[in-house]
Amino acid sequence: MAWIFDEYSKFHGHSPAVVTGKPIDLGGSLGRDAATGRGVMYATEALLAEYGKSISGSTFVIQGFGNVGSWAAQLIHEKGGKVIALGDVSGTIRNKAGIDVPALMKHRNEGGQLKDFHGAEVMDASELLVHECDVLLPCALGGVLNRENAPDVKAKFIIEAANHPTDPEADEILTKKGVVVLPDIYANAGGVIVSYFEWVQNIQGFMWEEEKVNMELHKYMNSAFQNIKAMCKSQDCNLRMGAFTLGVNRVARATILRGWEA
Ligand SMILES: NC(=O)C1=CN([C@@H]2O[C@H](COP(=O)(O)OP(=O)(O)OC[C@H]3O[C@@H](n4cnc5c(N)ncnc54)[C@H](OP(=O)(O)O)[C@@H]3O)[C@@H](O)[C@H]2O)C=CC1
Numbered sequence: 001m002a003w004i005f006d007e008y009s010k011f012h013g014h015s016p017a018v019v020t021g022k023p024i025d026l027g028g029s030l031g032r033d034a035a036t037g038r039g040v041m042y043a044t045e046a047l048l049a050e051y052g053k054s055i056s057g058s059t060f061v062i063q064g065f066g067n068v069g070s071w072a073a074q075l076i077h078e079k080g081g082k083v084i085a086l087g088d089v090s091g092t093i094r095n096k097a098g099i100d101v102p103a104l105m106k107h108r109n110e111g112g113q114l115k116d117f118h119g120a121e122v123m124d125a126s127e128l129l130v131h132e133c134d135v136l137l138p139c140a141l142g143g144v145l146n147r148e149n150a151p152d153v154k155a156k157f158i159i160e161a162a163n164h165p166t167d168p169e170a171d172e173i174l175t176k177k178g179v180v181v182l183p184d185i186y187a188n189a190g191g192v193i194v195s196y197f198e199w200v201q202n203i204q205g206f207m208w209e210e211e212k213v214n215m216e217l218h219k220y221m222n223s224a225f226q227n228i229k230a231m232c233k234s235q236d237c238n239l240r241m242g243a244f245t246l247g248v249n250r251v252a253r254a255t256i257l258r259g260w261e262a
């Protein structure tokens, strides 16, 4: 991103707003690194509150411990959530009493692999997505929930932190089972929201403090959830359909307002 910004600026003058995801020293936004995981945490909080539950006291299973998964795990742990199983390519681990996420981060940052972490036992990777838990967070790949494993999912809530982790067949199976799926289009939007904040800061020529970035992100995630919820209520549909309907309606409304007829 730094190179793209630099090349573009050579031809058009200093243009930091031309691309987002830049290093902080070149006009990137504070809070962008954690933004997707933080947005996932805010989305989870909003969804659970709807069901009279909270992160604290709930159990979580997380697939993927990269940017999204590791930030989501840390922030959920900070909020009192119990991460009971977690996996990446190097291994899959579990601890019924809750994994000490800061200790696991330290282990990983020192070059250790998940399977060698002393605070948990190694488990079979194929059991991760169907492990007993309140909330399942796929934070790795698309298509991991499919017709093969969806019937065995035990989570009550799935937060789609990765892009399209649930394929359409699995979506149908999970809905029939009563599993609540929070769609990726909303759940993992924290990254693109803070990229938007980066653009806003660049065109303002003013850098926000991280606290402001996080506070604005919280506001956006909460109000988006309320809007999706209202759409689901008025259309009697699930969260994925509610989120899509909201998005498509906004584009349609803007198109008509600009003078284009449907
Ligand atoms: N980063 C962002 O801002 C955003 C990301 N997303 C989506 O979130 C998902 C994750 O992105 P991000 O965290 O940035 O990516 P990273 O590359 O940082 O992390 C991916 C993680 O998934 C793990 N992984 C890969 N394959 C498997 C597998 N077969 N089983 C278990 N774990 C696996 C990787 O393990 P290992 O480290 O061992 O390779 C790694 O821990 C993607 O779908 C991405 O599109 C969506 C919105 C924004």
Ligand SMILES: O=C(O)CCC(=O)C(=O)O
Pocket: 020, 021, 163, 191, 192, 195, 196
């Ligand atoms: O950084 C961004 O602007 C968006 C990132 C994102 O949505 C993704 O990686 O899927």
